[in-house]
Amino acid sequence: MEMLIYSGVYLFGVFISSISQVMLKKSSQKNYGSTLAEYLNPLVISAYTLFFAATLMTIYSYKVIPISLGPILESTSYLYVSIFGVAIFKEKLGAKKILAIALILVGIVIYSFGVRT
Amino acid sequence: MAEREQNGDKRINGRAWALVALHILLFVYSFSGFFSKNAARQPFMSFEFCAFYAGMLAIMVIYAVGWQQILKHLPLTLAFANKAVTVVWGIVWGAVFFGEAITWPMILGAAIVMAGLVLFGIADAQERADGGGDE
Numbered sequence: 001m002e003m004l005i006y007s008g009v010y011l012f013g014v015f016i017s018s019i020s021q022v023m024l025k026k027s028s029q030k031n032y033g034s035t036l037a038e039y040l041n042p043l044v045i046s047a048y049t050l051f052f053a054a055t056l057m058t059i060y061s062y063k064v065i066p067i068s069l070g071p072i073l074e075s076t077s078y079l080y081v082s083i084f085g086v087a088i089f090k091e092k093l094g095a096k097k098i099l100a101i102a103l104i105l106v107g108i109v110i111y112s113f114g115v116r117t
Numbered sequence: 118m119a120e121r122e123q124n125g126d127k128r129i130n131g132r133a134w135a136l137v138a139l140h141i142l143l144f145v146y147s148f149s150g151f152f153s154k155n156a157a158r159q160p161f162m163s164f165e166f167c168a169f170y171a172g173m174l175a176i177m178v179i180y181a182v183g184w185q186q187i188l189k190h191l192p193l194t195l196a197f198a199n200k201a202v203t204v205v206w207g208i209v210w211g212a213v214f215f216g217e218a219i220t221w222p223m224i225l226g227a228a229i230v231m232a233g234l235v236l237f238g239i240a241d242a243q244e245r246a247d248g249g250g251d252e
Contacts, residue, residue, distance in 0.1 A: 021193060028188035038185060048181060062157060071204065078198065085194035093194060096240035103233030104201045111204055111226025116218050 006064040010073045013057030016050050018080035022088055023047035068115040075108040132245070135190035136238070139199055142183040147206030149176040151214055198237045201230050 027043035038044070062070070078101055085091040156169035187196055205227045211217035 021197060024185060025188050025193040028185055039182070044185065059153075059157070078201070081197045082194050085192065085197075089193060091192040091194045092244055094240060094244065096243070097194070097237055100233045100237035100240060101198065103236060104198060104230050107226045107229030107231075107233060108201070108204060109226070110229060111208075111223050114220035114222025114224075114226060116220065 002064055006061045007069075007073060009057050010061035010065055010070075011076060013054040013061070014074055014077050015080060017054035018077050018084065020047040020050040020054070021077075021081055022084045023050070025089060068112050071108050071115075072112050075105050078104055131190065135187060136199070138183070139187050139191065139196060140202065142180060142187065143200060143202055144206065145183075146176060146180040147203045147210060149173050149180070150203070150207055151210055152176065154215065192241075195237065195241050199234055201234060204230050 023043045024047045027038070027041060027047070030041075030043075032038045032041065058070075065073070082093060082101055086093050152169050152173035156166050156173060159166035159169065184196075208219055208223055208227055212219050
């Protein structure tokens with residue numbers, strides 16, 4: 001049960017860090033007056049606040065979650081970001097790209113089985 | 118027509134350079150694991166923990182600055198998929214800095230991840246050659 005709760009915290013952290021990626025991409029599509037303004041704007045600052053919260057969640061969850069499970073939980077970000085990329089930014093995701101993401105996910109799971117802790 | 122081809126070449130070259138820059142950035146980013154792993158070995162909020170955590174944050178700042186520039190040139194899905202290359206660097210740095218074992222499932226998994234990255238890149242190039250394209 002404890003494991004489930006900590007996994008949930010980790011997964012929620014991954015989810016909000018995926019949302020932060022969307023905010024960063026949104027910001028990158030805007031024209032700002034200066035390079036500094038490309039970073040010091042509400043979107044980027046909020047995105048990294050979310051991201052920072054997510055890293056704390058990750059560290060907190062590792063109290064219970066084995067390190068080897070980390071990459072597997074983390075890999076859910078590829079699903080979220082792909083879905084957001086298509087839904088929000090109308091990026092193209094054909095059959096080959098979906099297969100490519102599946103390979104990445106399968107590769108990460110196989111890799112994690114080999115990690116000795 | 119020739120001009121259009123030239124523009125197409127420029128676009129593809131621009132993306133190729135962005136991908137090279139992305140991989141240099143991800144190489145730097147892969148060192149964040151070195152710092153976070155060291156931080157995890159220290160008592161929470163001890164001086165050592167904070168020092169390693171600060172090191173990790175410093176790399177994250179460099180990464181964040183570069184990532185924002187990359188996102189201007191690449192679709193989010195393409196840039197993010199390439200982040201998976203850090204699995205390979207994780208194996209290398211684990212062995213080099215922490216004497217961690219490299220096992221066959223790790224190598225096989227990393228090879229499959231790389232195959233996925235290459236396939237994603239090829240599919241993206243094909244889509245663009247077919248006239249579609251996104252930023």
